[in-house]
Amino acid sequence: MSHRARQLKVSSLARVEGEGALRVTVRDGVVERADLQIYEPPRFFEALLRGRGYTEPPDITARICGICPVAYQTSACNAIEDACGVRIDGPIRELRRLLYCGEWISSHALHIYLLHAPDFLGYPDAIALAADHREIVERGLLLKKAGNAILELVGGRAIHPVNVRVGGFYAAPGRARLDHLAGQLRPALDAAIETVRWVAGFGFPDLETDHELLAVHDPAGYAIEGGTTVRRSAGPDFEVDAFSNHVVEEQVPYSTALHAALDGGRYLTGPLARYTLNHDQLSPLALGLAADAGLGSECRNPFRSIVVRAIETVYAVEEALRLIASYQPPEPSYVVVPARDGVGHGLSEAPRGLLYHRYEIGADGLIRSATIVPPTAQNQAAIEEDLRRTVAANLHLGDEPLTGLCERTIRNYDPCISCSTHFLELTVERS
Amino acid sequence: MDTPTLAVFKLASCDGCQLTVLDCEDELLALAGRVRIAHFLEASSAVRPGPYDVTLVEGSITTPADAERIRQIRAESKVLVAIGACATAGGIQALRNFGDVAEFASVVYARPDYIDTLATSTAIADHVPVDFELRGCPIDRRQLLEVLTAFLAGRKPDLPDTSVCTECKRRGLTCVLVADGTPCLGPVTHAGCGALCPAYRRGCFGCFGPMASPNVAALVPRLRAAGMSEDEVGRVFRTFNAASGGWSS
Ligand code: SF4
Ligand code: SF4
Numbered sequence: 001m002s003h004r005a006r007q008l009k010v011s012s013l014a015r016v017e018g019e020g021a022l023r024v025t026v027r028d029g030v031v032e033r034a035d036l037q038i039y040e041p042p043r044f045f046e047a048l049l050r051g052r053g054y055t056e057p058p059d060i061t062a063r064i065c066g067i068c069p070v071a072y073q074t075s076a077c078n079a080i081e082d083a084c085g086v087r088i089d090g091p092i093r094e095l096r097r098l099l100y101c102g103e104w105i106s107s108h109a110l111h112i113y114l115l116h117a118p119d120f121l122g123y124p125d126a127i128a129l130a131a132d133h134r135e136i137v138e139r140g141l142l143l144k145k146a147g148n149a150i151l152e153l154v155g156g157r158a159i160h161p162v163n164v165r166v167g168g169f170y171a172a173p174g175r176a177r178l179d180h181l182a183g184q185l186r187p188a189l190d191a192a193i194e195t196v197r198w199v200a201g202f203g204f205p206d207l208e209t210d211h212e213l214l215a216v217h218d219p220a221g222y223a224i225e226g227g228t229t230v231r232r233s234a235g236p237d238f239e240v241d242a243f244s245n246h247v248v249e250e251q252v253p254y255s256t257a258l259h260a261a262l263d264g265g266r267y268l269t270g271p272l273a274r275y276t277l278n279h280d281q282l283s284p285l286a287l288g289l290a291a292d293a294g295l296g297s298e299c300r301n302p303f304r305s306i307v308v309r310a311i312e313t314v315y316a317v318e319e320a321l322r323l324i325a326s327y328q329p330p331e332p333s334y335v336v337v338p339a340r341d342g343v344g345h346g347l348s349e350a351p352r353g354l355l356y357h358r359y360e361i362g363a364d365g366l367i368r369s370a371t372i373v374p375p376t377a378q379n380q381a382a383i384e385e386d387l388r389r390t391v392a393a394n395l396h397l398g399d400e401p402l403t404g405l406c407e408r409t410i411r412n413y414d415p416c417i418s419c420s421t422h423f424l425e426l427t428v429e430r431s
Numbered sequence: 432m433d434t435p436t437l438a439v440f441k442l443a444s445c446d447g448c449q450l451t452v453l454d455c456e457d458e459l460l461a462l463a464g465r466v467r468i469a470h471f472l473e474a475s476s477a478v479r480p481g482p483y484d485v486t487l488v489e490g491s492i493t494t495p496a497d498a499e500r501i502r503q504i505r506a507e508s509k510v511l512v513a514i515g516a517c518a519t520a521g522g523i524q525a526l527r528n529f530g531d532v533a534e535f536a537s538v539v540y541a542r543p544d545y546i547d548t549l550a551t552s553t554a555i556a557d558h559v560p561v562d563f564e565l566r567g568c569p570i571d572r573r574q575l576l577e578v579l580t581a582f583l584a585g586r587k588p589d590l591p592d593t594s595v596c597t598e599c600k601r602r603g604l605t606c607v608l609v610a611d612g613t614p615c616l617g618p619v620t621h622a623g624c625g626a627l628c629p630a631y632r633r634g635c636f637g638c639f640g641p642m643a644s645p646n647v648a649a650l651v652p653r654l655r656a657a658g659m660s661e662d663e664v665g666r667v668f669r670t671f672n673a674a675s676g677g678w679s680s
Contacts, residue, residue, distance in 0.1 A: 016473075018446060041443040041497065044527060046539050047535035048535065050538070063522070114474060118476075124475050125475030125476065127468060137460065148454060148456070159447040
């Protein structure tokens with residue numbers, strides 16, 4: 001093995017959102033580099049938001065990502081309402097949570113069934129999986145469709161919903177239409193429960209991580225559409241408006257993307273962080289299923305994130321049913337939010353992790369500056385650290401299985417690399 | 432005849448239009464039985480080389496590498512369909528075309544010199560011939576299925592190029608502009624969404640881009656009368672299809 005150099009390369013990663021590549025260099029048994037390269041072209045959202053009206057970011061920032069547009073719309077609304085000194089509570093907030101549950105169900109089902117599970121079962125995609133196990137893929141599609149049905153009814157459209165506005169919604173759906181939706185969600189709950197049992201039986205490579213964890217926290221319930229504080233695993237909670245004091249994005253010489261650091265350290269957001277920091281707020285059904293699936297009070301193996309996603313899907317379907325049961329159409333469907341000079345911060349939990357928006361608005365209602373910190377930028381350092389550890393622990397494997405393992409390591413995070421508001425292209429020097 | 436092959440490529444975009452393929456939950460497995468998905472990175476790690484019978488391209492051209500890549504994709508594709516506002520009009524990222532891209536980069540990045548980007552974001556048809564352009568941000572699922580079925584059957588897709596207004600009337604919706612005085616771009620926007628926004632008492636904001644021959648001059652005074660300022664009128668035409676030019680002529 002001495003003086004042996006190995007290069008693992010994947011020029012285009014499959015089954016992730018957006019486009020990226022992977023490059024790992026091992027020399028003399030030491031992992032020299034493990035880069036998740038982002039070649040997704042930058043789209044400059046923060047720059048083009050300047051000078052736009054303060055009511056526009058929900059529609060514009062939705063276009064950052066087609067898989068989690070509601071997250072962008074919600075964090076944007078939270079931040080703009082904060083800047084204007086308006087707090088949304090009661091039925092409008094509940095409707096927002098219902099819409100977001102739709103995105104969680106749809107995005108988690110997409111990731112579990114179409115993007116991630118094929119890795120555990122040795123298939124290139126869900127279509128090939130369906131050739132052998134059609135009923136499994138149909139179950140996933142049913143679940144995904146139920147999430148989309150919420151998005152379509154409450155949001156008006158599954159991708160880039162049209163019904164979301166600063167202050168609430170353009171129109172609130174009537175009771176009868178939600179009752180109909182509940183009829184579609186009940187079978188989806190069974191499908192979600194079966195999903196947990198199915199994924200719990202997969203084989204999980206050993207990998208225990210020590211990344212610090214970060215998630216939104218809301219005393220009122222498992223944080224989805226917002227919260228009062230930010231919770232971390234190694235330090236006290238902090239306020240939403242202190243986010244940029246703790247999380248700083250920096251350019252590091254060996255990487256193709258901006259890395260965010262939490263008080264200077266590597267950290268992780270997303271399902272593992274949410275579960276570990278907030279799991280006691282999950283429903284009894286979800287907690288029971290988690291225990292059956294072998295999850296304790298924390299989960300630090302990224303390969304098991306598929307189990308946590310399945311648990312969160314159960315929770316989101318139950319939560320949607322609960323919100324529908326107590327639903328009274330808000331009247332009016334939005335709160336008037338007058339523009340004022342100010343700065344606002346907004347957070348929410350996108351299916352793949354915490355999403356932060358900050359806007360500076362003038363009294364004329366025009367945006368002076370915008371900052372958006374997407375989950376993948378925050379998880380980038382953790383993904384690369386996992387890659388280093390995975391490669392180091394599996395050097396005995398041949399190039400092909402090792403490369404496959406690296407791709408899975410990346411897919412664990414369901415990375416969303418179209419959110420190129422914050423990604424750089426960098427030419428990597430070759431020796 | 433061999434099973435026709437389908438390829439899906441992505442350039443500068445949000446993934447929303449290609450996700451629409453996977454959002455055809457009821458038709459996905461049936462579709463997979465009729466075509467061989469030969470290249471679709473978002474969905475599959477099995478990638479086969481071209482040529483492809485039908486290729487869908489999402490996203491706009493914003494880098495020198497993508498300008499080269501689209502030529503290659505064109506050469507490998509019998510039928511090339513540009514899907515969505517990014518691919519047919521440059522998308523939201525084409526707002527840079529009205530500004531200074533170097534200044535844009537310096538706002539977002541500490542080291543803008545690392546950015547390898549073009550000064551403009553342009554549609555696929557500005558670079559290579561396309562066989563069909565499907566509008567929308569994102570595209571509509573039913574329209575996508577019509578386009579795929581048509582090209583697989585060797586015919587032209589049958590899609591309207593009238594305005595959103597006609598879809599509103601067909602649905603029997605009350606006009607938000609006339610009844611509520613809500614500013615609406617429906618009269619000049621390409622049909623295809625099924626009049627989604629007016630159904631939620633919201634004015635259309637033009638995500639399907641300009642219709643065939645829009646009478647913008649007639650609409651603008653109505654938008655002003657509905658309370659839009661000069662600046663707001665300017666901005667509402669500068670969103671996801673700003674660079675298409677269809678509204679400014
Ligand atoms: S047209 Fe809209 S939905 Fe389609 S890729 Fe572009 S931004 Fe996304
Ligand atoms: S903005 Fe116009 S074209 Fe887009 S969904 Fe709304 S009504 Fe349809």
